[in-house]
Amino acid sequence: MQKLLQKRFIIGFLLLFILSLTLFVPFRTALVFYRENTSHVEAYLPIEEGDTFQVIYTHSIHLTDVVEIYEALPDHSIKQTELIYEHYGIGMPSDADEGGTIIYEDGKIHIKDMDRVFPFINLRNGKTVPRHRLVWGDDFSHMVWFKDFFEPGARFTIKVDKLSLWQLLKGVKIHE
Template identity: 75%
Template sequence: MQRFLKRRFIISILLLIVLSIILFFPFRTALVFYQENTNHIEAYLPIEEGDSFQIIFTHSIHLTDVTEIYEVLSDQSIKQNEIIYEHYGIGMPANDTEGGTFVYEDGKYHIKDMNRIFPYINLRNGKTVPRHRLVWGERAEHMVWFNDYFQPGARFTIRVDKLSLWQYLKGVKIHE
């Protein structure tokens, strides 16, 4: 009888360990939106190394769209590749100090080949002109409005992280 209880106890402990690993071991890469200066996940978008995404916002003075194009790197950093905007002036860069190419195409200004690498991005959802969007997919075919997930004026940190099953289940997945 004592041998049976000991065996049952060992099996229970092993099952608990396996369940803990399944629930709490980070396994899936995601673009994670953390509430500013916390580890509280506001939302996440499943993403892989090499995937690109765009953050589009409406410039509060020019009232035209500004598109920032990013790529996920293998070390979970974020590389800004390009910025596209319509009006040259207040708040808009004239060139890239890190070797990017400034061009005017199709009625828009582009700074290409930026190669700016960030461990994270601090961002504020527009409050005055709340028209921030997140775009992703091979041909940028998916888009959501930040206001569907965040309050206007909300501040958050965007990082590429690995999430556990538990974090996936309790977080808000961004989807169309």
């Protein structure tokens, strides 16, 4: 009887241990949108290291789209590789950093070959006219509006991170 109880205890403990590992050990790489200054996952987009994505917003003065192109690096940092906009002026660079090139094509200014690396991006969704968008995919064919996932004026931190099954279940998966 004693051995049966010990066996059940060990089996129960092992099952609980395996369940805990399955639920709480991070395994899935994602572009994660955390509520500002917290570890609360608001939303996530499953990605792989090396994937690229765009954040597009409407410039508040020029009222034209600004496209920021990023790449998820293996160390989970985020590299800005390109910036596209239509007008020089307030908030827009007039030259490229070292190694970058400025090209004028299709009526837009492209700063290419950028090498700006960030551990995270702090972002605020537009409050009055929320026009932020997230675009991803091999050919940038997938797009969602931030307003469909976040309140107008919401602040959040974007990171490339590994999420556990528990975090995946609690967060909102971004999809078209």
